[in-house]
Amino acid sequence: xxxxxxxxxxxxxxxxxxxxxxxxxxxxxxxxxxxxxxxxxxxxxxxxxxxxxxxxxxxxxxxxxxxxxxxxxxxxxxxxxxxxxxxxxxxxxxxxxxxxxxxxxxxxxxxxxxxxxxxxxxxxxxxxxxxxxxxxxxxxxxxxxxxxxxxxxxxxxxxxxxxxxxxxxxxxxxxxxxxxxxxxxxxxxxxxxxxxxxxxxxxxxxxxxxxxxxxxxxxxxxxxxxxxxxxxxxxxxxxxxxxxxxxxxxxxxxxxxxxxxxxxxxxxxxxxxxxxxxxxxxxxxxxxxxxxxxxxxxxxxxxxxxxxxxxxxxxxxxxxxxxxxxxxxxxxxxxxxxxxxxxxxxxxxxxxxxxxxxxxxxxxxxxxxxxxxxxxxxxxxxxxx
Amino acid sequence: xxxxxxxxxxxxxxxxxxxxxxxxxxxxxxxxxxxxxxxxxxxxxxxxxxxxxxxxxxxxxxxxxxxxxxxxxxxxxxxxxxxxxxxxxxxxxxxxxxxxxxxxxxxxxxxxxxxxxxxxxxxxxxxxxxxxxxxxxxxxxxxxxxxxxxxxxxxxxxxxxxxxxxxxxxxxxxxxxxxxxxxxxxxxxxxxxxxxxxxxxxxxxxxxxxxxxxxxxxxxxxxxxxxxxxxxxxxxxxxxxxxxxxxxxxxxxxxxxxxxxxxxxxxxxxxxxxxxxxxxxxxxxxxxxxxxxxxxxxxxxxxxxxxxxxxxxxxxxxxxxxxxxxxxxxxxxxxxxxxxxxxxxxxxxxxxxxxxxxxxxxxxxxxxxxxxxxxxxxxxxxxxxxxxxxxxxxxxxxxxxxxxxxxxxxxxxxxxxxxxxxxxxxxxxxxxxxxxxxxxxxxxxxxxxxxxxxxxxxxxxxxxxxxxxxxxxxxxxxxxxxxxxxxxxxxxxxxxxxxxxxxxxxxxxxxxxxxxxxxxxxxxxxxxxxxxxxxxxxxxxxxxxxxxxxxxxxxxxxxxxxxxxxxxxxxxxxxxxxxxxxxxxxxxxxxxxxxxxxx
Numbered sequence: 001x002x003x004x005x006x007x008x009x010x011x012x013x014x015x016x017x018x019x020x021x022x023x024x025x026x027x028x029x030x031x032x033x034x035x036x037x038x039x040x041x042x043x044x045x046x047x048x049x050x051x052x053x054x055x056x057x058x059x060x061x062x063x064x065x066x067x068x069x070x071x072x073x074x075x076x077x078x079x080x081x082x083x084x085x086x087x088x089x090x091x092x093x094x095x096x097x098x099x100x101x102x103x104x105x106x107x108x109x110x111x112x113x114x115x116x117x118x119x120x121x122x123x124x125x126x127x128x129x130x131x132x133x134x135x136x137x138x139x140x141x142x143x144x145x146x147x148x149x150x151x152x153x154x155x156x157x158x159x160x161x162x163x164x165x166x167x168x169x170x171x172x173x174x175x176x177x178x179x180x181x182x183x184x185x186x187x188x189x190x191x192x193x194x195x196x197x198x199x200x201x202x203x204x205x206x207x208x209x210x211x212x213x214x215x216x217x218x219x220x221x222x223x224x225x226x227x228x229x230x231x232x233x234x235x236x237x238x239x240x241x242x243x244x245x246x247x248x249x250x251x252x253x254x255x256x257x258x259x260x261x262x263x264x265x266x267x268x269x270x271x272x273x274x275x276x277x278x279x280x281x282x283x284x285x286x287x288x289x290x291x292x293x294x295x296x297x298x299x300x301x302x303x304x305x306x307x308x309x310x311x312x313x314x315x316x317x318x319x320x321x322x323x324x325x326x327x328x329x330x331x332x333x334x335x336x337x338x339x340x341x342x343x344x345x346x347x348x349x350x351x352x353x354x355x356x357x358x359x360x361x362x363x364x365x366x367x368x369x370x371x372x373x374x375x376x377x378x379x380x381x382x383x384x385x
Numbered sequence: 386x387x388x389x390x391x392x393x394x395x396x397x398x399x400x401x402x403x404x405x406x407x408x409x410x411x412x413x414x415x416x417x418x419x420x421x422x423x424x425x426x427x428x429x430x431x432x433x434x435x436x437x438x439x440x441x442x443x444x445x446x447x448x449x450x451x452x453x454x455x456x457x458x459x460x461x462x463x464x465x466x467x468x469x470x471x472x473x474x475x476x477x478x479x480x481x482x483x484x485x486x487x488x489x490x491x492x493x494x495x496x497x498x499x500x501x502x503x504x505x506x507x508x509x510x511x512x513x514x515x516x517x518x519x520x521x522x523x524x525x526x527x528x529x530x531x532x533x534x535x536x537x538x539x540x541x542x543x544x545x546x547x548x549x550x551x552x553x554x555x556x557x558x559x560x561x562x563x564x565x566x567x568x569x570x571x572x573x574x575x576x577x578x579x580x581x582x583x584x585x586x587x588x589x590x591x592x593x594x595x596x597x598x599x600x601x602x603x604x605x606x607x608x609x610x611x612x613x614x615x616x617x618x619x620x621x622x623x624x625x626x627x628x629x630x631x632x633x634x635x636x637x638x639x640x641x642x643x644x645x646x647x648x649x650x651x652x653x654x655x656x657x658x659x660x661x662x663x664x665x666x667x668x669x670x671x672x673x674x675x676x677x678x679x680x681x682x683x684x685x686x687x688x689x690x691x692x693x694x695x696x697x698x699x700x701x702x703x704x705x706x707x708x709x710x711x712x713x714x715x716x717x718x719x720x721x722x723x724x725x726x727x728x729x730x731x732x733x734x735x736x737x738x739x740x741x742x743x744x745x746x747x748x749x750x751x752x753x754x755x756x757x758x759x760x761x762x763x764x765x766x767x768x769x770x771x772x773x774x775x776x777x778x779x780x781x782x783x784x785x786x787x788x789x790x791x792x793x794x795x796x797x798x799x800x801x802x803x804x805x806x807x808x809x810x811x812x813x814x815x816x817x818x819x820x821x822x823x824x825x826x827x828x829x830x831x832x833x834x835x836x837x838x839x840x841x842x843x844x845x846x847x848x849x850x851x852x853x854x855x856x857x858x859x860x861x862x863x864x865x866x867x868x869x870x871x872x873x874x875x876x877x878x879x880x881x882x883x884x885x886x887x888x889x890x891x892x893x894x895x896x897x898x899x900x901x902x903x904x905x906x907x908x909x910x911x912x913x914x915x916x917x918x919x920x921x922x923x924x925x926x927x928x929x930x931x932x933x934x935x936x937x938x939x940x941x942x943x944x945x946x947x948x949x950x951x952x953x954x955x956x957x958x959x960x961x962x963x964x965x966x967x968x969x970x971x972x973x974x975x976x977x978x979x980x981x982x983x984x
Contacts, residue, residue: 012942028943067941199938220934227937245939260942274943281946306946317945320952324940356967358910375935378910381955 014270015071023139026201028272053089062093063256072102076114105142130184163192316385328367397487398495406549414447460641480597483511483566490524495854514544571638577601592648602637608663618646679727684752686723699745759786776869786862811836895925908932
């Protein structure tokens with residue numbers, strides 16, 4: 001009898017603190033009230049790593065992602081501590097991808113070097129816009145010059161594997177304004193670009209102002225044109241549009257995020273972090289004080305179960321997540337992973353959508369028609385279980 | 386015993402306080418305690434309470450001790466007040482010897498009430514008049530009494546002043562009922578004869594019949610016979626409603642009650658049929674009811690195609706409570722299999738649809754309602770068209786006829802001009818104008834039924850600040866210049882949206898419907914072109930641009946749950962749509978496009 005080799009693992013570590021809350025942000029993050037908190041939080045992370053790792057000693061970790069919040073609030077020593085703990089407690093793939101999200105207002109050359117020494121090999125910069133008035137409107141603490149300086153530092157260090165985050169659909173943003181941002185980003189020669197449509201929860205300040213009619217969203221046609229322009233421009237620059245909102249130079253996809261879209265298991269570390277292993281999706285205690293209180297007692301915090309998926313739900317999620325990738329999904333691969341062939345459940349739907357050219361089927365793979373990327377939910381929602 | 390029975394109903398316009406009066410009667414006669422009391426007690430359906438109207442009559446037996454100390458049995462047979470249900474009113478009246486005419490002290494008599502009073506008079510019922518809501522500011526009981534005297538020839542001295550809400554005068558009304566309404570007649574020893582005036586289906590006991598015994602008596606365990614079909618059943622349960630179902634051993638001439646006899650087949654308990662005993666049958670049946678002919682038709686389709694059989698069963702059951710409902714299977718290219726159903730009017734349609742959805746857990750789509758047209762073909766034959774889809778090719782049509790009604794509209798005299806204008810717009814022909822009192826006028830018009838179907842009543846109300854009231858009698862078919870309008874979505878005719886319009890109005894209707902559809906149909910993944918055409922001639926066009934944007938949030942490990950919830954919601958939204966060809970059409974579209982209000 002052969003033993004199945006458990007699939008590789010991804011680690012997500014949540015650093016839920018920020019200099020201040022951005023005006024569009026509805027993620028799990030808090031303004032940092034006291035910098036001592038970072039030490040305590042790092043300590044809690046170290047404990048969690050130690051307690052959690054043993055259950056996964058047969059697995060190899062091949063991607064690590066320090067997200068937030070603002071992970072770059074951690075200094076080099078703090079990042080080094082958690083990275084060392086990860087190396088000590090998990091089996092890392094020698095080619096492990098380790099990404100850290102950074103706010104340009106929080107890093108300098110020394111800190112970047114320290115991150116690199118700690119093992120970080122990919123940086124994701126929250127630039128959002130190359131126009132200062134946009135940044136002010138979003139409530140970002142950094143200014144355009146900070147972003148330019150950070151990228152300059154990276155290039156001087158020979159650090160080329162970095163991502164830039166941009167947002168479009170900002171209040172008052174014109175097509176020209178967006179094109180300017182794309183050009184400015186391309187000029188910095190990133191390895192990867194994430195371009196997000198501004199999505200506002202009504203509880204955020206910017207969302208509230210929208211609801212109050214203080215500003216208006218651009219017409220759908222214009223937003224769609226911006227999306228199209230992003231794809232056109234980035235491909236002209238030699239980038240591959242590999243996920244609905246993500247573009248990269250060949251071979252430089254974010255492997256960590258690919259793991260999500262391909263339904264690979266991931267562990268969540270830190271307060272509010274979500275993990276999903278063996279079809280069980282859990283979330284760590286929130287807020288950070290609760291999380292730290294539990295770990296102080298030397299006990300692993302009980303994750304709150306978000307869902308436990310059966311075969312059908314697994315399949316549904318595989319389709320919904322997988323179809324976000326422009327390369328699409330391999331039906332056979334999904335069948336193997338989910339224990340159920342997509343055609344057994346979605347056969348007629350797939351045929352109908354292929355007939356309508358909403359989906360394109362070739363070589364055993366199924367992918368979205370690029371024309372529908374911007375309205376993808378209209379297709380994806382049919383795959384909800 | 387018969388001397389102490391009074392069978393009566395209440396005739397009143399909607400909102401004139403009938404259900405409130407019924408509540409008071411229940412309370413004052415001790416049929417229900419204060420604790421059990423809730424508003425509109427006899428309106429059993431949620432739907433009735435929500436809409437504040439009575440759809441289904443609900444008989445009740447009350448015990449009343451008169452001022453003279455005599456105990457009486459009062460059978461109150463409540464009636465619906467909407468014009469659509471005048472048929473049910475006549476059923477109630479046929480089981481009574483008298484009726485209370487209830488008129489709102491600030492509104493006066495309405496056209497519909499008048500029609501029902503005439504109906505009661507035709508049946509020789511004794512009328513007890515009462516002016517209600519005298520406690521309200523704006524009440525003018527004396528003026529209303531004068532109107533009742535002038536219009537109905539009642540003696541104003543006999544008309545009571547009451548407030549059903551506060552209870553003022555309600556005892557006087559009960560006294561008037563026992564004093565003026567005659568007791569039932571009927572030979573206790575004659576062969577058993579009872580009139581079924583209502584029935585409904587109970588899942589456990591089978592059909593339950595409500596009946597009025599006209600002669601003889603019936604016992605629990607008797608073998609009864611339905612005179613129209615000859616079917617026989619053993620009475621398993623016999624009882625009265627007071628207002629809970631209470632079993633009795635015998636019911637005799639003059640009494641009102643219910644029975645259950647394990648009747649499984651819907652068709653075996655026809656409202657209007659006569660029940661007799663198998664052992665000693667009556668010589669002849671009682672005069673039944675004239676079968677009502679539904680004049681409004683529409684298609685009802687299950688949103689889920691495999692619910693067709695469930696819909697058939699539900700219709701069968703509903704038909705038992707609602708003799709006027711007509712249905713036959715039909716199919717539509719756009720909608721699949723469903724039923725063409727006939728109704729008394731639009732309210733009736735709406736209520737049947739809602740009941741099917743609520744009580745039978747069905748999700749239904751209703752096509753545009755239409756009247757019945759009579760088409761004379763070139764070969765001389767005659768076609769009754771209930772579904773616009775079956776409109777014959779132009780070259781086969783000799784003549785098209787549509788049903789007309791004689792409408793009586795009661796209105797304060799200052800609105801006469803407004804109403805005449807409205808009737809003109811609706812292709813009406815003036816017949817008569819009569820001053821009932823110096824302030825109130827009765828206008829009579831001949832109007833095409835199709836014109837008063839959709840929004841005539843609303844227009845009537847809004848143009849007269851609510852003061853006009855309407856009643857109508859169906860008249861004959863007459864020739865009209867009618868055309869069939871087809872609606873196309875992306876070039877394909879949607880048969881379920883076809884409708885018949887008068888030639889002069891076709892262009893306007895086509896544009897209005899196309900524009901309504903444009904507003905109702907959400908953006909889709911491709912452009913949707915809406916066209917309206919007569920034959921091959923397109924006379925209106927609208928287009929819905931393709932959807933260009935949808936939520937496109939980032940979707941990483943922590944976002945998946947949220948993303949799935951959003952997609953679930955979007956999928957739910959699609960369930961409220963009907964896929965026609967490749968276009969998703971909201972299921973209410975078929976009804977709403979037909980409202981003609983300007984917008």
